[in-house]
Amino acid sequence: MATSMDFLSTSIFIPLFLLLLVNIYHQSQKYGRKTKTYHPCGGTKFNQLINYRTLHDYNTNLATIHKTYRVFNPFCGEIYTSDPSIVEYILKTNFKNYGKGAHINNILKDLFGDGIFTVDGDEWREQRKNLVMVSKASKA
Template sequence: MTDLAGKYKTYRLISPFKNRIFTSDPANVEYILKTNFENYGKGEYNYYILKDLLGDGIFTVDGDKWREQRKLSSHDFSTRVLRDFSSVVFRKNAAKFANILSEAVKSNKIVDIQVSP
């Protein structure tokens, strides 16, 4: 799929039971997710296969239910909440990294920072 998206910005996969269109073209993505969002719902098929796992949440519903879920979740994705969360995550990971470097210095070891421990 990644190779196809690299070669063709928008393409269609046809199978006996379902046809799907995929796009990685920024103009198409903006059109679908912003400009003409109302015409590109997730549909009943996706709701049916995801409802047991995700319920009537923002990732499964369309229309008025989606708007209600979007309004509720928008508070969780405010700039302040995301900034505060990312600060906590950064501090936690920075502390881990500092400990790894400290241990390496104590034992006189080389640390490859491009490889996850």
């Protein structure tokens, strides 16, 4: 009876062990590769607060080192860029995917109201049409 239990335990143990090895290998292949590349870290909001008196110089220095960089915030991350091709991509080529969102709307609403600088989507499109019409009328 003891030999049949040893055989049973080893016959179950070996396939389970092999299954575990295959699973570990699959996970390492799946998650071991870097699928996303991130821009370099330029610092945190605390670095910007420390350099508040020379913030323009601090950000300019970071922009000369890295064309695009991240700044970490306790609540969200921010990406800064001085690369003209990325700016064109965001503002012209793929504008619809880069909305301002509720956070920016809440911050700027007191200053700009519901104007072109604070709204997204259809409201933005309507503001843009009005701006173009006013611009054409003023040239005529």
